[in-house]
Amino acid sequence: MYYAPVQDMLFTIEELTSYSRVQKLHRFSHVDSATVATVLEEAGRFGRDVLAPLNAPGDRDAAVFEAGKVRTAAGFKEAYKQFAKNGWQSLAHDSSLGGEGLPGVLAAACEEIWHAANMSFALCPMLTEGAIKALNMTGSETLKRLFATKLVSGEWTGTMNLTEPQAGSDLSLVRTRAERQADGTYKIFGTKIFITYGEHDFTDNIIHLVLARVNSAPAGVKGLSLFVVPKFLVEEDGGIGSRNDVACVSIEHKLGIKASPTAVLQFGDAGGAVGYLVGEENRGLEYMFIMMNSARFSVGIQGVGLSERAYQQALAYACERRQGRDEGTTENPTEIINHPDVRRQLATMRASVEVSRALAYSAAAFDDLGKYSDDVFVRNSNAAKYEFMVPIVKGCCTEAAVDVASAGVQVHGGMGYIEETGAAQYYRDARILPIYEGTTGIQAADFVGRKIARDKGRVGSSFITEMEEVISELEAHAGIAFLRAARSLYFARRSFGMVIDFVLRNYDSNRVLVLGNSALILKLSGLALGGLQMARTMLAASRRMNENRVFFQSKLEIADFYMRTILPTCTSLEICICNEDGSGNHVPSRQALASV
Structure with missing residues (x-):
């Protein structure tokens, strides 16, 4: 069973993105907080009741090709009719095309639900979304009238x-x-x-x-x-x-x-x-990049959704499966969630989900501001931030999904390797995410070349400034956990800055060296920006603790876990990347790889 984590989604939108500024845009003046919550609740119901029940059956009895036609899995066609009728395809599009004009960050949250509930189904509206954007931005009025409006309505794909x-x-x-x-x-x-x-x-x-x-x-x-x-x-x-x-x-x-x-x-x-x-x-390639960028961001959202689904299933299994003795009690056997190593795995999974969601939603809010602000400076600066974030969202959120789905299999133990539990499907489905719409290596090359070197590190430096401000807030907050988080974020900020300098110093003179490390640079950047978001999570959770102690205490603990156990890996990645020994290349030669 899948349940949309609406409370987590609302927290992320409200506290970890620029949504407070998005709400003030004239285009979204009709969208209040109650509307956002209602849309997410309704999307969650549709994902839970309509799409999720079709996920495992669709994996077992997949689409079939017969006599030049495709017959989709049982129930998919009827689900799509409901999807289109309910207006889910049209959420973020212009009213001139028949859209509902809602913020992109809200549409991104709904898209997470579709992919978590049934990724095979959600791929269809995902590609339609990119086609709409490409036609809306570059197509003639005739093409928009004949094709884009029918795509927005979901009548065609x-x-x-x-x-x-x-x-x-x-x-x-x-x-x-x-x-x-x-x-x-x-x-x-x-x-x-x-x-x-x-x-x-x-x-x-x-x-x-x-x-x-x-x-x-x-x-x-x-x-x-x-x-x-x-x-x-x-x-x-x-x-x-x-x-x-x-x-x-x-x-x-x-x-x-x-x-x-x-x-x-x-x-x-x-x-x-x-x-x-x-x-x-x-x-054509210039125009197609509109669709490709849309698809790359959406594949990152797929990673968020699939990670959430794998985590929910692993958590449910860990709370039910009884095996071994709990060291803190005499009860035997006990639920496996009582074993410290299982809790460590689940905490790592959940932290990855929350970081991925925060990275993706924050990027979507940058996109909203970059498109619709009346202020040219705000538009340009946020558009640049969105472009900086797309390869991070696509590369890091999808790699995280593979790791989270793999951990989900591990939590299930031997039963995770058996198809009937469903854990294996998430692992199989996740494996395409770092590959299609541009592999992680392609995202990494784009990131170091276009988003750092060509930009002279300006956008990266703006995030470093944000980290420094949050470090000061953490240091001013009472409690050892906040001081520990400040120290962890300080070293991550340092590592992030070091690799930006590494790229700027070497990209023109030794591009092979930079490209050989580009995937590590992308990973470090995602981890560091994830640290920024988890630090903000700690501050927001502490401030709002009296609203819902159970929920905000869990947010605080997961963020603290990330700051203590995951964020420090930035330092080791920095050492790997910036270890310039004069040899000119960290990657073994072709001859070394081919020798036997």
Whole structure:
């Protein structure tokens, strides 16, 4: 059973993000605290009652490909109809497109619920979300009218078509081609693989956003253009027309997310699929990055949701499973949660969940301010913070999900390795998270190159300033736990600053050295910013203790655990990263790796 942790979500939004400033924006003047709580409660009910019961059955009896069509897992189609009818796809979108205009940070919290309840299901609206954003920002008014409004309503769904058999992360190798037609449309020819919900039975139409190369376009990524290619052509009045020349030829058999059909799509086998250019030719990758950035952030949210689900199940099992003797009593056997090592594992899991949630929600609030503030400086500074946070959310929250799901299996012991408990499914599902939408290595390279080196460390330095302010607050607070947390955050701040200096000092002169350490730099940054959030958690929990002693005492204890046992690993990571010995590279040579 899954229960949305609404109280935790509200605490994170209220205390660990810039939501107090988001609320003051004119765009969100109609959204009060009661509305936020009501939306989360309703989303939690939908996740618990509709989506979660389909999760395990969908894993066992997954989507099926038959005669060119995909039949989704039992109950999924009906659940999607309810999802769209209830308006969940439209939460954060403009009213001009039929959206409800709610803050992105609230939509992110709801998205966590969908992924926690049933990640295979939630992948469909997740990709639709990215398609909406790309069309809204770069599409013509006609494309918005014909396609974006139907995506916002959930009447149709969207996909992202980048990958080809020879072109994975390196999109310069894309071969799908587009031929201009006299009527202003294009004919699309090529093969795309790994297309999430590229074919399904949820809706009457599927809107594919496709990267392709127009004839005579420049080589490499500079020659890519973006096209809308609907499964069924759309009439001027918005009605569905004839079938387009795009076909699903197979779906993949995967380790996890089995109920999510991952399609191979073929464009143009019968004369060419009709495509509509988005924006200008040869700017397709620029436009697609809107969708990719949306998907990368959402995959980080997937990590938060899956971690929460794995933790809830492990906790429930630990409270029921009786095994061994509790050293503090004479009772034998006892629930395994009474064993100190099991509590350590559960505490590590919960701390990871809370840090991941805080990192993701804070980024979403930066995005709200970066898009909608009337103040140019506020918009620019928060947009830069959001861009800085995206690779951290995507990289760190997904790696954490793998660790949390693995720990969940461990808490279950041998039963965790047995499919019937469900713990193994979370582990299998989690493993894709650090891979798709850009591996952790790609996020790390982007982080050190674009978010630190190109920025000259400005955004990172602004977070260091925030850490220093919070350290002062901790030092002024009574209690040994707060002094201990101040010391831990001080050393994490120091390590964070050291690795930023390391990148700035070496990126131009020894890029191989920096890139060889980039994943460690990303991990350290996530840990350090997590420490900032857990320090804020301690201060807020202490201030609000009289409101709900049980809840806020638990927040205080988990945050203290993080500051004592997890945050100090920043120091060891710093030593690994900044140990410059003059050799020029920390990574073993190809020859060393290949020798036997």
